[in-house]
Amino acid sequence: MARSRRAATLAGVTASFVHGWIELDGAYNVRDLGGLPARTGVTRSGVLLRADALDALTNDDVACLVEQRSLAHVFDLRSQSERDQRGRGRLGTTEVAYSELEVIVEADLQRRRQERSAAFAAGADPEEVLAAG
Helix, strand or coil, X not given: CCXXXXXXXXXXXXXXXXXXXXXXXXXXXXEECCCCEECCEECCCCCCEECCCXXXXXHHHHHXXXXXXXXXEEEECCCHHHHHHHCCHHHHHCCCEEEECCCCXXXXXXXXXXXXXXXXXXXXXXXXXXXXX
């Protein structure tokens, strides 16, 4: 994978120091959540992964997740419009099950877009605007 040859960063921290980082070409924030504190211990590795949008995964990325990491189920938390616009990509052609759980409604997305547009128009620092959501 091309991206694995260079150090990815997350908020200035190299990927090698980010817990459970999974290097993929088509998704940039994929991690195994194993080892995180839980009520009675820690989460098990290989059970729960978190990722940004998976619609741009490459064939190698899909093989990594499905064949090597045994990905079986995706809980898609994108809004309906995001799912409509971007779809499931290559992962959607596999046997992986999908559950669509909309956690951000369209009205909230529209409000956030308007707030960002207003902040940009007012000359706010783009990094601060994007960090605020």
